[in-house]
Every structure is written in structure tokens, then in C-alpha cells.
Amino acid sequence: MAEETKNTIALLNGLARRTYYKEDEISDEFLKSQIYPEMDDEEFNRLVSRFSGLMKARACEHINKHAHLTVEHFRHRISFFVPTANILLHEHR
Numbered sequence: 090m091a092e093e094t095k096n097t098i099a100l101l102n103g104l105a106r107r108t109y110y111k112e113d114e115i116s117d118e119f120l121k122s123q124i125y126p127e128m129d130d131e132e133f134n135r136l137v138s139r140f141s142g143l144m145k146a147r148a149c150e151h152i153n154k155h156a157h158l159t160v161e162h163f164r165h166r167i168s169f170f171v172p173t174a175n176i177l178l179h180e181h182r
Contacts, residue, residue, distance in 0.1 A: 097140075099124050104141055 100120060107115040121133050128136075 096124050100136070101140055101144065104137065104144060108141070108144065 103115050103120045103124070106112045117134070117137055120137070121128065121130070125133055125136075
């Protein structure tokens with residue numbers, strides 16, 4: 090695996106652990122010192138900002154997709170049970 094790819098995966102892993110698993114000890118300074126020690130601070134901050142934005146966008150997409158599938162699932166179940174309930178109600182009259 091190329092060094093750049095390994096560094097990108099390590100950065101994303103660190104950002105995810107800090108953001109979603111609340112591992113606050115993983116600071117930007119820690120990530121920079123462990124993954125990109127030679128990178129300029131400004132360039133590293135831009136990289137962190139870009140990857141953080143991408144992760145949040147993917148998380149939102151995932152949540153929206155999950156919500157849509159949940160709605161479709163219940164819509165299907167309701168569309169099955171409502172006509173059945175109406176038939177049963179009319180049969181008992």
C-alpha cells in the first residue's frame with residue numbers, strides 16, 4: 090500500500106475515532122505528529138477540514154438513506170395491513 094494511502098487511512102481513522110467515538114485525546118496536533126510530521130500546519134489544517142467535511146457528508150448521506158429505507162419499509166407494511174384491516178372491518182358489519 091502506498092505511503093500516501095496509508096497516511097490518508099490513518100488520518101480518517103483518527104478523525105472518526107475522535108468525532109464519532111469521542112476519543113478526545115486524539116487532537117490535531119497528535120495526528121499531525123504521528124502521520125504528517127513534515128507537513129506545514131496550514132496545509133494539514135486544510136486537509137483535516139476537508140476530510141472532516143467529507144466524513145460528515147457521508148454520515149448524513151448514510152442517515153438519510155437509512156431513514157428513507159425505514160420509511161419505505163413501513164409504507165410497504167402499512168399498505169399491506171390497511172386494506173386487510175378494511176376488509177376485516179367490512180366483513181364484521
